[in-house]
Amino acid sequence: MTAAVEDVGPPRMVTVTTTVGRTAGHTDVSLWYVVNGSRNVPLKWNENEFREARWFSFSEAPLLRSDPHLGRFVAKLSATDA
Numbered sequence: 001m002t003a004a005v006e007d008v009g010p011p012r013m014v015t016v017t018t019t020v021g022r023t024a025g026h027t028d029v030s031l032w033y034v035v036n037g038s039r040n041v042p043l044k045w046n047e048n049e050f051r052e053a054r055w056f057s058f059s060e061a062p063l064l065r066s067d068p069h070l071g072r073f074v075a076k077l078s079a080t081d082a
Contacts, residue, residue: 008035013076015069032073 013032019025045053058078063071
C-alpha cells in the first residue's frame with residue numbers, strides 16, 4: 001500500500017522499546033501513525049524482516065505476538081475517531 005502525504009497525519013503515539021529475538025539488545029523508537037487506506041489494496045512488506053502482513057480488526061489484533069505497545073495503540077484508536 002502506498003500512502004500519499006495527505007493520507008497521513010501526525011503520529012498518534014511515540015514509543016521506546018528494547019528489542020528481543022534476533023535483534024535483541026537495541027532500542028527502537030517508533031512513531032505510530034494512522035494511514036487512511038482500503039483493506040482491498042494488497043499489502044507489500046519486507047519479507048526478509050516479516051513473515052506475514054495482513055489487516056486485523058481491533059478485536060483480532062495479535063496483542064500477545066506483536067509489539068508490546070500495540071494494545072495501547074488499539075485502545076487509543078478505539079477511543080477516538082481514527
